[in-house]
Amino acid sequence: GAVVSQHPSRVICKSGTSVKIECRSLDFQATTMFWYRQFPKQSLMLMATSNEGSKATYEQGVEKDKFLINHASLTLSTLTVTSAHPEDSSFYICSARGQGAQYFGPGTRLTVL
């Protein structure tokens, strides 16, 4: 089946630094990619939707200047958390739509000290 990978799986960084998370669709072309955030014991909250070659569409309440999304190709999207703070610590999950379905990555655990 279709596979979506994320890298890194875990990252710990200091407050004020920026962190980039990669999301790749491994065996299909993803016309649309999604980024979700999951807090402990809570649901996945959609942060933004991106289509290849165009600007991402952010959900209400998500700071686009803080969470930079680049959908550079049909198999790669990146999420950069800029000037990270402890409250940005969370589990970030990407998802890729292609082949008539939507597939989820394994997630990236971000811890900001």
Next chain:
Amino acid sequence: GNSVTQMEGPVTLSEEAFLTINCTYTATGYPSLFWYVQYPGEGLQLLLKATKADDKGSNKGFEATYRKETTSFHLEKGSVQVSDSAVYFCADRDDKIIFGKGTRLHILP
């Protein structure tokens, strides 16, 4: 916009018990409905789906029927196993997938 409401957990059952996890949705159109499962330490996996009213999705002994009249998509399994312990998310999709808050399921041997 769309939204999904599912029963809060945790739900604790003994092995071979009958399982129901309730889910209701609101939508302006006719969304597709999904159940996703997240096993400990793993990513989200699609468990089953239904794309139109009265469709029944099924997989691994789990079933859910798309009920338009009650706007529901309850998840059921006749006999649960310890390996079913996970978090289950109900979701609907118009142009993007919206998830419920998740229900943690513990199955005791």
